[in-house]
Amino acid sequence: MxxxxxxxxxxxxxxxxxxxxxxxxxxxxxxxxxxxxxxxxxxxxxxxxxxxxxxxxxxxxxxxxLPVIDRPGKIFGVGMNYAEKRKEFNETNPAPTLFIRFADSQVGHNGTVIKPASTNEFDYEGELAIVIGRTGRNISAEDAPAHIAGYSCYMDGSVRDWQHKWYTAGKNWPSTGAFGPWLVTADEVGDPQNLKIKTWLNNRLVQDDTTANMIHTIPQIIAYISTFTQLSPGDVIMTGSPGGVGKTRVPPLFLHQDDVIEVEIENIGRLTNRIQDSALSGIVQSQTAA
Incomplete structure (x- = not known):
């Protein structure tokens, strides 16, 4: 479905x-x-x-x-989870890198993604998102698939110059992430570790990979997170972004007014959003440094 x-x-x-x-x-x-x-x-x-x-x-x-799940209890992001992405950022930490997103940082398919006025380094990251369908704690990797309701696309917009030494500040400006277009139930997606994932910026292919190249698999991610917190129906996990992000390109490639960013994942769909500068959006965003 x-x-x-x-x-x-x-x-x-x-x-x-x-x-x-x-x-x-x-x-x-x-x-x-x-x-x-x-x-x-x-x-x-x-x-x-x-x-x-x-x-x-x-x-x-x-x-x-609307975002596929507009009021999730928890939104977890997994950073540096693709081989090429780790190379681009010289990442060597073997443990999963986690951050959180807030519900009000999301928009739905065809919604307007807001570039904060405080940055010139607003980056795109296309990701596969998991929606949890069953409550669990200390879930084993073997049992993890039974806790998944379905999958969707996520554009995890990143304010790079606000990530500092941790990610959360760069991930939670209002309307900087997009989640959609819909949730596809797990029975229709097939093998989630063998899906093509692509991102386009103004019809230019900027990310092109497969979920087979995740460092930490979906069952491993669920097992890891559920060790320290209970997962509940409607919780969301973003599973990481492939290489090709704007920060590491020469010259860098960031998001600006009227750009169109699209994330497509095989067997799921294509998420499309337009970028608007916060100065033109009516959304008030603090410009005071943390």
Whole structure:
């Protein structure tokens, strides 16, 4: 299934649903629960199968995409998890590198990603995102796949000159990350460690790799994180970005006003967003150094 989280344009009503060949089945309408976070807290996503055969209630032009999970309890990022990326940044630490993102740093598919006024080093990073579907703590790598609800694309926008010696400050400016276009359930994705992942900047291919080149596999990541914290339905894990980011290019290649950034992952879809400078967006962002 492809599960979409959205706002109905005409009604300004939030809901979520199943995307099929005819349009979108508004599950929120039929199930009496319009919040995907609330639904996942009480029901497994495979319970949505009962709605798959229903007629579409909406078309894609009737909705605006929200982040796939707009109010996750936790968003973890895994840094330096591809071989080429590690070479580009001279990374030698063998342990997984983790950071966190906040929910308000995300936008959905076709949403506007905001370049902070405080930086000239706003970078792109295309990533495979995991959505957790089952609660677990101390999950073994062998049991990890059973805890995954599905997968999506993520554009982990990075404010490089605010990463300092840790990543979190450079990852959490408002609307700097994008998550979508939809969640594809694990049964339809196939082997998540054998997916092509590509990023385009203004139709220029800037990242081109496969998830087979992850240093730490998806089961290993889930096992590692669940050792120190409980994972719950709706939690999100970004699994790292391939090489080819703008920071290490000569000359550097960063995001600017009106750029279009796209992340495509095999068997999942293509996430598209336009960049806007914060000075033109109406979003107030602090310009005081940390």
């Amino acid at each position: 492809k599960i979409v989280n959205f706002v109905i344009n005409k009604e300004h009503t939030k809901s979520f649903g199943i995307l099929n060949a005819d349009g979108i089945v508004d599950v929120g309408l039929h199930a009496g629960c319009r919040d995907i976070n609330e639904f996942m807290a009480h029901y497994p996503l495979d319970s949505l199968q009962r709605y798959v055969a229903l007629s579409a209630d909406l078309q894609l032009n009737d909705i605006s995409f």
